[in-house]
Amino acid sequence: EAGVAQSPRYKIIEKRQSVAFWCNPISGHATLYWYQQILGQGPKLLIQFQNNGVVDDSQLPKDRFSAERLKGVDSTLKIQPAKLEDSAVYLCASSFPGGPGGELFFGEGSRLTVL
Amino acid sequence: AQSVTQLDSQVPVFEEAPVELRCNYSSSVSVYLFWYVQYPNQGLQLLLKYLSGSTLVESINGFEAEFNKSQTSFHLRKPSVHISDTAEYFCVVGSSNTGKLIFGQGTTLQVKP
Numbered sequence: 134e135a136g137v138a139q140s141p142r143y144k145i146i147e148k149r150q151s152v153a154f155w156c157n158p159i160s161g162h163a164t165l166y167w168y169q170q171i172l173g174q175g176p177k178l179l180i181q182f183q184n185n186g187v188v189d190d191s192q193l194p195k196d197r198f199s200a201e202r203l204k205g206v207d208s209t210l211k212i213q214p215a216k217l218e219d220s221a222v223y224l225c226a227s228s229f230p231g232g233p234g235g236e237l238f239f240g241e242g243s244r245l246t247v248l
Numbered sequence: 249a250q251s252v253t254q255l256d257s258q259v260p261v262f263e264e265a266p267v268e269l270r271c272n273y274s275s276s277v278s279v280y281l282f283w284y285v286q287y288p289n290q291g292l293q294l295l296l297k298y299l300s301g302s303t304l305v306e307s308i309n310g311f312e313a314e315f316n317k318s319q320t321s322f323h324l325r326k327p328s329v330h331i332s333d334t335a336e337y338f339c340v341v342g343s344s345n346t347g348k349l350i351f352g353q354g355t356t357l358q359v360k361p
Contacts, residue, residue, distance in 0.1 A: 173354075239292040
């Protein structure tokens with residue numbers, strides 16, 4: 134079974150530029166998550182989708198971050214304009230809906246460096 | 249509100265020695281508890297979880313963790329570590345109401361030969 138796919142794996146941009154990350158979850162997983170992991174910290178949830186609807190985006194900086202999950206399958210996370218503090222690894226995860234306590238399956242992440 | 253604290257950022261240990269990675273949490277509601285592991289150049293993966301029932305949970309590779317409600321802890325232990333256990337370990341607390349997960353800051357386990 135294919136895992137969670139993310140691209141690109143690495144991206145270097147200058148501040149004020151834009152960047153987009155793509156995620157394809159495990160087939161059949163209705164729930165999709167985007168996490169931000171800053172060096173030395175644990176992952177922080179940015180947004181959670183259930184199919185193509187947003188469940189939680191309370192920690193998404195909406196003035197510069199946006200995410201969509203058209204057709205309830207793959208998803209894109211965009212940052213525009215990027216700031217230095219956005220340098221982090223962006224993790225995508227998916228889970229099969231089964232209520233709280235279900236296992237999350239993570240991709241390898243997209244490492245963003247903002248110069 | 250929930251929070252989780254991993255008490256050690258790095259734990260160096262020699263191969264075949266025992267290890268304990270400490271985790272404390274706080275929550276005003278019932279919780280689920282998890283340990284996720286990230287091996288070098290790989291994605292995060294579930295190591296073990298406590299949802300209900302027996303407070304001692306085990307993984308397939310010899311790790312165990314015990315849910316201690318009175319001390320609000322979920323420490324991870326292994327009696328004898330291998331080089332291959334070198335990784336970053338994350339303690340995670342989840343709300344049983346909303347399912348929202350809060351990750352600790354991680355503990356790097358460095359197993360030396």
